[in-house]
Amino acid sequence: MTVVTRFAPSPTGMLHVGGVRTALYSWLYARRMGGKFILRVEDTDRERSTEEAVRVILEGMAWLGLTADEGPYFQTQRFDRYRAVIAQMLAAGQAYRCYCTKEELDAVRAEQIARKEKPRYPGTCRSRREPRAGVQPAVRFRNPTEGAVVVEDLVHGAVTFQNAELDDLIIARSDGSPTYNFSVVVDDKDMGITHVIRGDDHLNNTPRQMNMLIALGATPPVYAHVPMILGPDGTKLSKRHGAVSVLQYEEEGYLPDALLNYLVRLGWSHGDQEVFTREEMIAAFDIKDVNKAASTFNPEKLLWLNQQHMMRAEPSTLVPRLRAQLRRIGLDSDDRNLLEGIILSQRERAKTLKEMACNSRFFFIDTVQIDPKAAAKHLGEGGRQMLGQVRERLVQLTQWTAVSIHAALEDLAAANGWGLGKVAQPVRVAVTGTAVSPPIDTTLALLGRERTLARIETVLRNGAGP
Numbered sequence: 001m002t003v004v005t006r007f008a009p010s011p012t013g014m015l016h017v018g019g020v021r022t023a024l025y026s027w028l029y030a031r032r033m034g035g036k037f038i039l040r041v042e043d044t045d046r047e048r049s050t051e052e053a054v055r056v057i058l059e060g061m062a063w064l065g066l067t068a069d070e071g072p073y074f075q076t077q078r079f080d081r082y083r084a085v086i087a088q089m090l091a092a093g094q095a096y097r098c099y100c101t102k103e104e105l106d107a108v109r110a111e112q113i114a115r116k117e118k119p120r121y122p123g124t125c126r127s128r129r130e131p132r133a134g135v136q137p138a139v140r141f142r143n144p145t146e147g148a149v150v151v152e153d154l155v156h157g158a159v160t161f162q163n164a165e166l167d168d169l170i171i172a173r174s175d176g177s178p179t180y181n182f183s184v185v186v187d188d189k190d191m192g193i194t195h196v197i198r199g200d201d202h203l204n205n206t207p208r209q210m211n212m213l214i215a216l217g218a219t220p221p222v223y224a225h226v227p228m229i230l231g232p233d234g235t236k237l238s239k240r241h242g243a244v245s246v247l248q249y250e251e252e253g254y255l256p257d258a259l260l261n262y263l264v265r266l267g268w269s270h271g272d273q274e275v276f277t278r279e280e281m282i283a284a285f286d287i288k289d290v291n292k293a294a295s296t297f298n299p300e301k302l303l304w305l306n307q308q309h310m311m312r313a314e315p316s317t318l319v320p321r322l323r324a325q326l327r328r329i330g331l332d333s334d335d336r337n338l339l340e341g342i343i344l345s346q347r348e349r350a351k352t353l354k355e356m357a358c359n360s361r362f363f364f365i366d367t368v369q370i371d372p373k374a375a376a377k378h379l380g381e382g383g384r385q386m387l388g389q390v391r392e393r394l395v396q397l398t399q400w401t402a403v404s405i406h407a408a409l410e411d412l413a414a415a416n417g418w419g420l421g422k423v424a425q426p427v428r429v430a431v432t433g434t435a436v437s438p439p440i441d442t443t444l445a446l447l448g449r450e451r452t453l454a455r456i457e458t459v460l461r462n463g464a465g466p
């Protein structure tokens with residue numbers, strides 16, 4: 001059997017980390033099993049669905065590299081098919097027209113609540129033969145009244161639902177439009193879905209969906225309901241916890257692999273391994289090993305993983321992403337040596353590419369603003385004197401490389417009985433404007449001879465003032 005999974009988001013809110021984790025688990029499981037992964041946009045709720053949310057789903061999935069083998073399908077493009085199945089179920093007696101008015105249903109409901117019963121449809125129209133004048137009927141599924149449905153859930157284990165507890169679900173509204181639970185059933189059947197991996201807020205829908213699938217002659221898929229993600233304070237993950245559009249993680253300078261790595265580990269583990277490449281995730285992941293309990297979102301750990309992935313990445317692969325971040329702050333360069341050099345030397349002290357771009361501003365601008373505090377500390381009388389000596393050594397260099405710069409500065413330090421740090425700091429402040437940068441030799445090598453000497457000369461001439 002070929003495994004077929006799907007990710008079926010509703011574009012009613014922005015795709016955020018919760019949805020991405022469900023998508024990831026479905027994608028990983030399909031990849032692991034050599035199966036197929038389908039993307040299906042469940043946009044039947046026309047009032048609450050937005051184009052912007054659809055865009056975030058499509059661009060987000062592309063950014064994450066969670067490529068679909070089929071789709072995107074859109075439920076709104078399949079209404080004819082749903083209507084055909086409804087007609088077929090009506091003809092077979094598996095569904096019936098319900099002429100109850102809203103007022104009648106509300107009254108029944110109020111009585112049930114008053115009797116402290118669970119509100120449910122009482123089956124009024126189950127055996128009705130005649131239409132009711134002036135009422136546009138809805139269509140209900142004739143749910144079995146006896147027996148039980150057992151969901152053999154891969155995460156939660158066996159969960160039993162008594163059919164007597166499930167009422168006859170509306171599958172088409174009185175305006176003829178198919179309902180959400182019904183569209184899912186037709187799609188899962190038509191698309192040959194073998195494994196439904198979704199949030200456990202859908203577990204209660206599952207027995208009804210299974211009954212409908214059985215009525216349609218299909219074998220229900222295997223279900224795996226994954227627990228939700230909580231915010232660090234233990235409440236449902238919300239915007240304030242970072243449940244923002246997945247594309248915001250791109251803007252903030254996260255790597256898709258780091259976000260996926262973080263999300264796969266939320267509620268799943270493989271020994272004590274923390275850092276996973278995509279290939280390692282595919283090889284190790286099994287939906288059966290996902291935890292039942294909800295997990296807590298930890299932004300610090302995500303940052304840590306992001307840096308781990310930046311450290312392990314081939315620098316050339318990060319170049320386009322760094323450039324995108326630079327452009328966001330109005331800077332750019334197509335000098336690959338410079339960009340790769342920045343990545344290699346800055347990634348130890350930046351947790352995101354955005355932070356890396358911001359820390360690297362001094363490589364791209366003509367005039368640096370010198371931080372007054374750093375100037376006060378390192379460019380006083382003594383500092384400037386040292387800077388003068390550094391300048392003399394540097395102008396004599398015939399080769400401008402990290403190695404030759406290092407040797408020149410070491411030599412100067414040794415000749416005066418200073419440590420290298422003491423020599424480096426005034427230079428660093430003069431050329432970068434701050435007291436923090438990659439190692440001074442690399443910094444100067446990347447900055448280039450002309451700009452280094454010009455910045456040193458400016459300080460020697462004007463001091464560090466504005």
Ligand code: GLU
Pocket residue numbers: 007008009010042184197198199202
């Ligand atoms: N469209 C549903 C949602 O976004 C998912 C339904 C499903 O996976 O079956 O919550």
